[in-house]
Amino acid sequence: MTKRIFGKAYVVGDNIDTDQIIPAQYLMYVPTVPEELEKLGSYALCGLPESLYPLRFVEAGKTKTEYPIIIAGKNFGCGSSREHAPIALAAAGCRVVIAKSYARIFFRNCIATGVLFPYEIGERFPEKIEIGQELVVDLETETLLVADHAYPLKPLGDAKEVIEAGGIFNYAKKTGMIPAGS
Amino acid sequence: MTLTEKILAKASKKSKVFPGENIWVETDILLTHDVCGPGTIGVFKREFGKNARVWNPYKIVIMPDHYIFTSDSLSNRNVDILRAFTKEQGLPYFYDVIDDPNGNWKFDPLKGPLKRQYGMHYAGVCHTALPEKGHVRPGEVLFGTDSHTCTAGAFNQFATGIGNTDAGFVMGTGKLLIKVPPTIQFYLDGELQKGVMAKDLILYIIGEIGFDGATYMAMQFEGPGAFSLSIEDRMTMANMAIEAGAKNGIFPADQKTIDYVNQRILKNGTKKEFEIVELEKDQKFFASYSIDLSKIEPTVAAPPNPANRFKAKELASVKIDRAYLGSCTGGKLTDFIAFASILKNNMVSVETFAVPSTPEVVDQLHKIEIEGQSLWEILVQAGVKITENPSCAACLGGPMDTFGRVNKPLVCISSTNRNFPGRMGDKAALVYLASPMTVAASAIKGKITDPREFL
Numbered sequence: 001m002t003k004r005i006f007g008k009a010y011v012v013g014d015n016i017d018t019d020q021i022i023p024a025q026y027l028m029y030v031p032t033v034p035e036e037l038e039k040l041g042s043y044a045l046c047g048l049p050e051s052l053y054p055l056r057f058v059e060a061g062k063t064k065t066e067y068p069i070i071i072a073g074k075n076f077g078c079g080s081s082r083e084h085a086p087i088a089l090a091a092a093g094c095r096v097v098i099a100k101s102y103a104r105i106f107f108r109n110c111i112a113t114g115v116l117f118p119y120e121i122g123e124r125f126p127e128k129i130e131i132g133q134e135l136v137v138d139l140e141t142e143t144l145l146v147a148d149h150a151y152p153l154k155p156l157g158d159a160k161e162v163i164e165a166g167g168i169f170n171y172a173k174k175t176g177m178i179p180a181g182s
Numbered sequence: 183m184t185l186t187e188k189i190l191a192k193a194s195k196k197s198k199v200f201p202g203e204n205i206w207v208e209t210d211i212l213l214t215h216d217v218c219g220p221g222t223i224g225v226f227k228r229e230f231g232k233n234a235r236v237w238n239p240y241k242i243v244i245m246p247d248h249y250i251f252t253s254d255s256l257s258n259r260n261v262d263i264l265r266a267f268t269k270e271q272g273l274p275y276f277y278d279v280i281d282d283p284n285g286n287w288k289f290d291p292l293k294g295p296l297k298r299q300y301g302m303h304y305a306g307v308c309h310t311a312l313p314e315k316g317h318v319r320p321g322e323v324l325f326g327t328d329s330h331t332c333t334a335g336a337f338n339q340f341a342t343g344i345g346n347t348d349a350g351f352v353m354g355t356g357k358l359l360i361k362v363p364p365t366i367q368f369y370l371d372g373e374l375q376k377g378v379m380a381k382d383l384i385l386y387i388i389g390e391i392g393f394d395g396a397t398y399m400a401m402q403f404e405g406p407g408a409f410s411l412s413i414e415d416r417m418t419m420a421n422m423a424i425e426a427g428a429k430n431g432i433f434p435a436d437q438k439t440i441d442y443v444n445q446r447i448l449k450n451g452t453k454k455e456f457e458i459v460e461l462e463k464d465q466k467f468f469a470s471y472s473i474d475l476s477k478i479e480p481t482v483a484a485p486p487n488p489a490n491r492f493k494a495k496e497l498a499s500v501k502i503d504r505a506y507l508g509s510c511t512g513g514k515l516t517d518f519i520a521f522a523s524i525l526k527n528n529m530v531s532v533e534t535f536a537v538p539s540t541p542e543v544v545d546q547l548h549k550i551e552i553e554g555q556s557l558w559e560i561l562v563q564a565g566v567k568i569t570e571n572p573s574c575a576a577c578l579g580g581p582m583d584t585f586g587r588v589n590k591p592l593v594c595i596s597s598t599n600r601n602f603p604g605r606m607g608d609k610a611a612l613v614y615l616a617s618p619m620t621v622a623a624s625a626i627k628g629k630i631t632d633p634r635e636f637l
Contacts, residue, residue: 015393015487017602024578024605027217028249028256030263031346032224036256047604075394078427078487079602080578081329083221083345103427104398105329109345167347169229 005095005117006136010057010067011129012048017079018106020047022088024080031087038063040084041091055131058092065092069135071125072099076118077106083113090115096137098144098153100124111159114167119144120154139164184365184467185432186400188459189340193323201364201468209241210322212352215308216246218327218345220263225350236271237356240453243275243317244268245308250279251299251571253291254581261287275317277305295585298544298570306540306572309333309421309510314542316450319443320435321457325352329424330510330599336416337443338435338459343424363429364468365400366391370407372476377634379520380415381512381597381617382481384422387473389483389491397427399468404434404461407475413442414516421511422599425488434461480632483615485601494620497630503592505530505625506606507566507618508537509577512597515543517618519550521597522557524622524636525564531628535586536561536568537575544570566625579607588613595624 026043029036044065045057058065070089076099077085086109089097096117097110110118119137121144129135129146136145139160143150156163165171172178183191183198191199193207214222226234236242244264249257261279268276269283279287281301293299305311309330312318320338324331327349334341344358352358368387374380388395401423403416411419416433423431433439435458447454480494507513507521518538538544547558547568561568569575569585576586577598584607588594591610598606601613616624619633626636 015602017487017600017605019578019600019602019605024580025582025607028254028260028581030220030224030260032221032228047609049603049609051610075397075427078394079329079600081327081331081343081345082218083327083347101394101397103394104429105343105345109347112345112347112351168351169225169347 003140004136004138005068007068007134008066008132009069009071009129009135011071011126011131012073013126014073015075015078016072018077018082018085019079021045021077021085022082023047027082027084031084037087037091040088044088044092065094068093068095069137070094070097071129072097073124073126074100076102078103081105083109086110086113086116098125098137111162112168114163114165114170117156117163119156121151122154183462184400184465185338185402185434185459185461186340186365186430187362189321189323190362192321199362201362203362204359205362206357206359207323209325209352209356209358211241211243211317211324212349213243213245213308213312213324213326213331214349215244215248215328216250216257216260216264217248218349219244220260221346222327222349222353223263223267225346226353229350230354234354236353239271239273241356242273242353243312244273245277245305245311246279247307248574249580250573251289251295251585252581252583253289257581258287258289277311278303295571296569300541300571304541307510307513307574310514310539313337313446314540316446316452319453319456320439321459325349325358330421332423332428332430333417333421333510335420335423335430335432336413337439338433340430340432342430363398363400365402366396367467367470368401368403369405369470369472370403370475371405371472372407372474373410374475374478377619377637378478378480379617379619380411380418383475383478384419385481385483385488385491385615386478388422388426388489390471391426393425393487393489394427396423399428401426401428401431403431407473408433409436410475412516413438414514417514418511422488425599480617480620480634482620482630483601485612485614486603488599488601488615494616494630494632500614500630501593502532502595502624502629504532504588504594505534505621506576506586506594506596506598507621508539508575509598510539511599512618513537513539513543515546517597518543518547518557521618521622522552522560524619524633525566525626526552526560528564528626530565530625532625534566534625535576536566537586538572540572544572576606578605595621595630597621
């Protein structure tokens with residue numbers, strides 16, 4: 001298991017809804033079909049208005065992001081229940097989101113799929129981090145390391161194990177809740 | 183216990199549950215559609231095996247409704263995936279777009295977006311169609327792969343949106359692990375004034391508690407004001423609980439609820455038995471609000487989110503380029519009646535689109551008359567572009583050829599439920615959310631207008 005996630009941060013504000021994470025016009029792609037999953041990844045966060053976000057999360061013509069870490073304000077992932085949202089972020093190469101708060105279904109979908117660590121943090125970070133700044137997230141201590149400062153993340157509790165196992169199905173198989181062979 | 187707690191206690195076979203407690207509940211109905219159904223089926227097959235059977239074919243309802251009347255080939259294919267799964271599993275409640283169980287769905291662009299292109303089983307927008315088709319009963323637990331699944335809370339039901347992975351789990355087991363939400367009480371008193379609709383009330387409430395004001399919580403609407411609302415008004419309210427971040431919205435049941443549900447069950451031959459969940463004296467709320475319905479005025483949510491609240495008259499200087507009526511929250515029959523009542527003997531001055539939410543609404547629009555003129559004729563005469571093809575349409579943008587999609591940076595007033603950047607299409611478009619009456623009055627004047635000017 002990866003103990004640390006490090007790399008460049010992408011920074012967004014408050015109330016980033018699922019239409020901005022993956023616009024509805026791309027929801028015909030089915031996440032369980034591998035080539036369609038890659039498409040979804042290529043469109044991750046393309047719903048952010050260019051006027052506010054001139055630097056794109058995934059560059060035009062590419063399928064992967066150079067930002068494995070997203071820093072967000074409050075209510076990240078609000079709006080629809082589309083699981084395409086965490087899946088698109090992860091398909092692009094994002095591993096962790098650190099937000100002031102989350103909308104319920106997005107948070108739940110991160111855990112159910114196990115594709116992203118949705119960490120909450122006590123203070124607002126979007127104003128403190130530049131897009132492209134190198135960050136380290138220590139999953140063992142559940143802290144965000146910025147330069148030589150360590151900021152505690154709100155522990156994910158039981159959900160952390162589920163995400164580490166790769167989602168609820170893998171977790172249920174690993175722990176014997178459902179037969180491993182199914 | 184609150185209404186939500188009582189339903190969840192019953193569904194988890196416990197005598198009592200507490201907010202914050204994680205419990206396994208039994209599902210009464212799992213709802214899915216063309217956008218999340220194929221992914222849910224993918225998860226189900228991946229995890230339970232290629233030959234796996236769903237836990238109970240009578241408890242799965244599949245209603246294609248999102249991207250139906252489009253030439254986009256993947257969207258058409260997604261309806262075919264649902265049909266193949268239905269056939270394989272022997273599911274009785276698949277509301278297909280076409281009649282041939284062995285056929286393939288293909289939208290015909292030559293026929294255009296206005297003329298009917300669906301068969302006899304198609305049900306339209308799932309949140310309106312689900313109760314219409316007799317699948318909603320008080321006291322039950324409904325999970326759906328759509329955030330507006332909470333609409334069914336209008337019927338004294340626990341109803342909430344889930345993702346594909348959770349839905350795949352439910353499909354195989356009938357169970358789901360959920361957290362019991364704390365409840366916020368909204369005690370409603372009085373009655374809405376003429377020209378004021380349930381949409382105004384819920385926009386007022388979301389503006390009051392904030393866009394994330396009910397995150398992880400249940401919004402319980404009660405009091406004489408709640409009972410004064412029609413069933414469809416209650417649906418409008420419960421539908422938008424998610425716009426305050428809530429897990430669910432819920433109403434107590436009254437005779438209106440029982441009559442509606444029984445009539446629909448009888449008509450469709452669905453499961454008859456249900457048990458209403460009554461209000462208890464001893465309820466613990468996270469917070470409580472009292473609202474006098476007679477004080478509510480026509481309310482508008484300005485971009486970029488549904489909590490950005492204004493009175494319609496405060497936005498009277500905002501010019502609009504387009505008006506839109508439709509969706510699960512704003513395309514029901516009563517929405518159309520209200521819309522037509524303002525438009526009668528008037529002409530729209532901006533491009534105006536109307537999308538009925540279900541084929542039944544289409545049918546009624548031809549039958550119901552105001553002063554000898556059908557609602558349909560009133561709209562056509564007023565210059566509204568109205569389609570016979572019910573679907574989610576432009577509420578969530580969708581493929582580029584979607585009817586009414588905002589493909590340019592226009593200012594649009596809409597009876598739908600979301601106004602995030604890009605929600606109806608173009609990222610730079612500005613969407614104002616309002617009641618069907620406010621949309622109608624604004625469409626006539628070409629700027630945001632308090633509909634009471636037309637009463």
